[in-house]
Amino acid sequence: MAVLWRLSALCSAQGSRALLLQTPVFRPAHISAFLQDRPTPDWCGVQHIHLSLSHHSGSKTACLHWTSERVVSVLLLGRLLAAYLNPCSAMDYSLAATLTLHGHWGFEQVVTMFIGTFGRKLPRQGFWQFQF
């Protein structure tokens, strides 16, 4: 069952790869940071900062991809806990789907880091990985 899910995820990845062809070299740094600076008496709350490096329309897709990756990660965390507490076949299916998607996207990140996106070489990405 897990294998069938994996195969279907691979097929859908081809579709998502076609979308990603429009994106620039770097995944845009869509970082929304909740900054809470030194709280002053008149500080009214949190501040949103959006940084978007790309001007292409494809950046929306890449932003969505980035956000979806995080959402799936959080979902998987919840699923692991829920599957242990409440085993049932519906839980099995959703866990298989979430695990497959998370694993596929994660593997894609590693491959992109060392080999680059479609048609582009990023040989120095491994360098930046070691920098962090």
Next chain:
Amino acid sequence: MAALLLRHVGRHCLRAHFSPQLCIRNWSLPMAMSICHRGTGIALSAGVSLFGMSALLLPGNFESYLELVKSLCLGPALIHTAKFALVFPLMYHTWNGIRHLMWDLGKGLKIPQLYQSGVAVLVLTVLSSMGLAAM
């Protein structure tokens, strides 16, 4: 302490092919943990795939293999060690993944916090692995 150990390891790296990437720089804890995060991710993904493939290809079901392992009458220490070795990558990847998600929220990005959260992740990994392996 961990930084000193890693620096020692990096200095004695003898692989000429990787030495520009590995030997000329001081290894740091965040760097090593980041590499381990990706490594454990790949290992876990391969494990899940192997599990799925063997479920399709190998005869019998999971219970029969469990019975097979039980019938080998291995010592409890060996079984505990094997369970620990299996669950350690999963726990490391989970806790470090939560650390990554915290960074994505913009929290804990200062350098001292990086080291503190890294050590916390390692400690949590060992403790939770031991707890789960004992179950």
